Amino acid sequence: MTHVRAVEPRDLGEWVRMRAALWPDDIDQHRAAAERFFSGLRHEPAEVLLAFDDSGRAVGFVELSIRNIVDSCSTNRVAYLEGWYVDPSLRRHGVGAALVAAAERWGVEQGCTEFGSDSLIDNEVSHRAHRALGFEETGRVVNFRKDLTSR
Numbered sequence: 313m314t315h316v317r318a319v320e321p322r323d324l325g326e327w328v329r330m331r332a333a334l335w336p337d338d339i340d341q342h343r344a345a346a347e348r349f350f351s352g353l354r355h356e357p358a359e360v361l362l363a364f365d366d367s368g369r370a371v372g373f374v375e376l377s378i379r380n381i382v383d384s385c386s387t388n389r390v391a392y393l394e395g396w397y398v399d400p401s402l403r404r405h406g407v408g409a410a411l412v413a414a415a416e417r418w419g420v421e422q423g424c425t426e427f428g429s430d431s432l433i434d435n436e437v438s439h440r441a442h443r444a445l446g447f448e449e450t451g452r453v454v455n456f457r458k459d460l461t462s463r
Contacts, residue, residue, distance in 0.1 A: 385426045
């Protein structure tokens with residue numbers, strides 16, 4: 313059975329490990345982000361929930377925020393799934409569902425009535441996982457950017 317709770321400072325190493333597995337960036341950047349979170353800078357993410365297996369080992373996490381603008385949402389306070397990870401050996405065993413259910417409860421506690429998320433356009437595994445948990449696809453986009461220089 314999966315147990316889900318809010319991340320605590322003692323979980324820093326495991327959270328950083330899983331962050332690096334989800335977003336393979338510089339591990340030092342992940343550690344710095346986690347340390348900022350624990351120092352009280354909790355805008356994004358606003359909350360982090362960890363899932364633990366029966367032996368107490370961390371096996372997944374969600375990072376959550378509250379956004380005031382989300383495509384296809386009608387309210388200005390939307391709980392948002394910024395990151396969602398489950399160790400590969402435990403995928404399709406209910407861990408992801410337990411994390412999302414806890415995230416939904418968190419959103420309700422924050423006064424939100426909508427829950428948003430996104431995924432890379434070619435990540436079909438994530439698309440299927442979202443749909444399986446009741447998310448509906450509302451659109452697809454390709455984002456663009458460019459630097460603005462002084463003229």
